[in-house]
Amino acid sequence: MRRLAWIMMAAGLPATGFAQDAVIRIEAKRSEAAAAQAAANWDERFDDVVTFDLPRGWTAIGLGPFSPEEAEKRLQDMKSAQQIPQDSFVAIPGDDVILTPFAADAREALSEGELAPAAKDTATPVELPTGSYIRLQSLQSEAEARDALEEWRKTFPAAGLWALGNGWYSVALGPMTPEAAQGWLRAFNASGDVPGDAFASEAVEMGDILIEGQDPQLGLGEAVALPPLDQVQRVLKWAGRYDGDIDGKTGPMTRKAIATAVSDLRVSPDAGATIAELMRQRDAWRVEMGLSTLRDEATGLSLSAPMEKLSFDRAERALSIYKPRNGSGAALILFSQPGGQQELQDLAGLVTALGWVPRPERMVERGHILLRGANDDHISHAEGWVRDGRAEGFVLIWPGSDAQNQARIAAEITDSLTRHAPGANEARIADPATALTP
Incomplete structure (x- = not known):
């Protein structure tokens, strides 16, 4: 940085600091020559380029100085116009930091080779830290930063706390590759797990570790094509992340559910890879739960059900x-009869009167009814539809201690319930059920 500052002073420009002013950080370089060249490149586009020292021998290139308010406004304007990198940010250098303006005379000195190579350093080279970090939040008070870290670790247990070179403190997540940092930053922004002003930063810009974090193990993984949206919605519903219709249409509920799944599973920032992992988990769960196809002759309904229970x-x-079966605590009631909305509501009333769904929460709409309830022992889900002139549906009763599997099985039944034949329940057949393995 000494030679770079010499160039600026040779151009007749004051190398003075602008206390409490803000700058827009664009990038950082390790060597003086690279920093000078980068500053010259940005000077072709902006007339207020400055450089200043960072910890561990790095040099920052930015724009300024501005008031903090002006810097924030200009930052957003330039990002929107794609004039600067999207990970640029507003920084307030410390009182001891010197902002060195760049100028045309400095460009000429650079082009004429006056920025000579540095003398060979015979000292033992310093090993610079590598990797990138996602800066979650920056604060000026160490006490507040420590409190913030405790709160952030509820979402990101691997987060750590850093003392930056400008007197600020940063809660950050890392290290990871630069590509992974950018990918996960976008993913966490989409899920709402990080604020919009979170950004990726190189390790050399992080200052000193106050509270060490852990390896977050956030890799990129391989991108996978996203399946058809109806399949995506089905597996998200199974996972308890989507409660909308299976319509194969993208919408805010579907997009939010995908983003939340990416953030929660953390197998890859790629949505397709996340959905593929959910499908793998669902396949394994189906085997574990002993799901098979039930064809019920009394009602004429066919569905996927845990027949081992x-x-x-x-x-x-x-x-x-x-x-x-064998004290599983599970029960299933299928219902089907000719009729419409009135018959559907009558069946819902019968379900409630018999106590199959205790203290139910009801959702009633034309052609559809949903009841959910629970007591100390059981969780119940009843759902019915008017289809092709019949009121039909099911009641699932499940042990109260196994809420996750209850919700997943209810989703499987809802998704798979179809009619395979006319209902024979009026004929009072003796044994109407057969179970078929997949």
């Missing part, structure tokens, strides 16, 4: 009832 009990009028 259920045993056919009896058929009564519009109902086909499956009791717990």
Whole structure:
């Protein structure tokens, strides 16, 4: 930096600091020559380029000085116009930091080779830290920064705390490759887990470690093509991350569910890779739960159900009832009868009166009804539809201690429930059920 400052002073420009003023940080370079060349390149586009020292021998290139308010406004304007890198940010240098303006005379000195190579340094070279970090939040008070770290670790347990060279403190996540830092920054922004002003920073810009974090193990992974959206919605519903319709259409609920899944699973910032992992988990879960295809002859309904936990009990009028097998605590009731909205609501009333869904929360709309309830022992889910002139649906009763599997099985039944034949329940057949393995 000594030679770079000499060039500026040779051009007749004062190398003085601008206390408490802000600058827009654009980039940083390790060598004086690289910093001078970068400053010259930016000087072709802007007339207020400055450079200043960073920790560990790095040099920052920026624009300024401005008031903090002016810097923020100009930063956003230039980012919107794509005039500067999207990871540029506003910095307030410390009182001991000298901002060195760049000028045309300095460019001429650079082009004429006056920036001579540095003398060979015979001292043991300093090993510079490598990798990139996602800066989650920066604060001026160390006490506030420590409190912020404790809060951030609820979302990112691997986060650490750094003392920056400008008197500020930063909660950050890393290290990781620069590509991974940019990819995960976009992913965490999309999920709302980090603020919009979070940015990626190189390790050499991080200052000193106050509280060491852990390796967040955030890699890029391989990009995978996203399946059709109806399949995406199904697996997100199974995972409890999506509660909308399976319509194969992109919308805010679907986009938010995908972004949340990417952030929560943290296998890759790529949405396709995340959905592929969810599908792999669902396939393994289906095997573990013993799901198979149930074709119920009494109601004419076909669905995917945990038949290892259920045993056919009896058929009564519009109902086909499956009791717990081997003390599983699970039960399933299928219902189907000719009719419309009134018959559907009558069936919902019967379900409530029999206590199959205790203290239910109801959602009633034309052609569809949903009841959810629980007591100390069980969680229940009842859902019905009016389809092709019939009121049909199911009630799932599940042990209260296993809420996650209850929600997943209810989603599987909702997604798979179809009619395979006309209902035979009016005929009062003796044993209407058969279970088919996939």
